[in-house]
Amino acid sequence: MQEEQWVSKFMDYLRVERNYSDNTAIAYYEDILDFQTFLNQQAISEFEKVDYLEVRLYLTTLKERRFARTSVARKISSLRSFYYFLVREEAISSNPFTFVSHAKKELRLPKFFYNEEMEALFQVVYADDEPLTLRNRVILELLYGTGIRVSEASDVRLSDIDETYQAILIRGKGNKERYVPFGSFLQDALTLYLEKGRSVLSQKYKKQHDYLLINHYADPLSARGIRYCLTKTIEKAALTRKIHPHMLRHTFATDLLNNGADMRTVQELLGHASLSSTQIYTHVTKEHLKSTYMKHHPRA
Structure with a gap:
């Protein structure tokens, strides 16, 4: 199955099995597309060829692009879920995002009206x-x-x-x-x-x-x-x-x-x-x- 087909299948999984809203599914999709762009720059064409080192390099590029810690955390979560899905479907053997850690999220207190x-x-x-x-x-x-x-x-x-x-x-x-x-x-x-x-x-x-x-x-x-x-x-x-x-x-x-x-x-x-x-x-x-x-x- 082609990489685009796996992404499409994952979107169906989010909407049907996980019952996620369209907006949430789109957020996952955009995170995966961003990661695919990075993989293309590294001349990696298949999801199964990604290992822990590529993941660390991707996180470094996110830092260089000055993504907020909350955005990085969301991307890690999206990609971890996507790779978990690929493991479940036996498309790959292991999840390179399993042991990825990231900086603790900033505590942003919710603003309210007085x-x-x-x-x-x-x-x-x-x-x-x-x-x-x-x-x-x-x-x-x-x-x-x-x-x-x-x-x-x-x-x-x-x-x-x-x-x-x-x-x-x-x-x-x-x-x-x-x-x-x-x-x-x-x-x-x-x-x-x-x-x-x-x-x-x-x-x-x-x-x-x-x-x-x-x-x-x-x-x-x-x-x-x-x-x-x-x-x-x-x-x-x-x-x-x-x-x-x-x-x-x-x-x-x-x-x-x-x-x-x-x-x-x-x-x-x-x-x-x-x-x-x-x-x-x-x-x-x-x-x-x-x-x-x-x-x-x-x-x-």
Whole structure:
């Protein structure tokens, strides 16, 4: 089998057996293509001819190209998985990435919005009751009130919302489903949006579909569209520091932990596969506690 065919087969494996999203599979594919480019430069045409020395040389070139440690770690992980697949399929006898180590990842604390910044954002989306403002209100209440990802928000259908129990069915990474609860603020925002926002635009453009969030033509709002709406909201709030929409998810988790929620509950709400992904927020809450202590204790 040709090398390109093995790559194609690996992509099928990721999507079908591992149930990875298209975006995740594409990231793996790009990492493999980058490695193939390196192999071509070394006059190596077959994956099975790669050994530990070639792998070390590849890591050296990544360092020379000034890739961040997180990017190098991701590439190693992608290629280790790819070679594991080749071993499993008996295309090669051993995995040259098995014992490859790399520099420990930098600990980057998730950035979040402060209370006054959240208040500024909410003032923007509560400024009037125009259809698109009502939609933006739902976007903000939804992302901050549930902690779901922007990509997950774009996939929410009306049929996923259980108003009786105030919970939403969310399809997360790998098509894993989870229910997340929501509170009265989002409930009120949804009621007004469905009555005076979504229905008005749907009737105007004669569009009928089940997606919750819509654009100004009443078509389903994409994840990119949601990010655009949030960016515009952030600009109108006149927030000065560099911020991005994913910070709402970080703020959701940080606020829960700062107010006494347990780690397992936050993990389940965020849809993290492992607790280690959620534990990064403990560093944020520790910084919050330290800051509060230094500010208020007379002997700090």
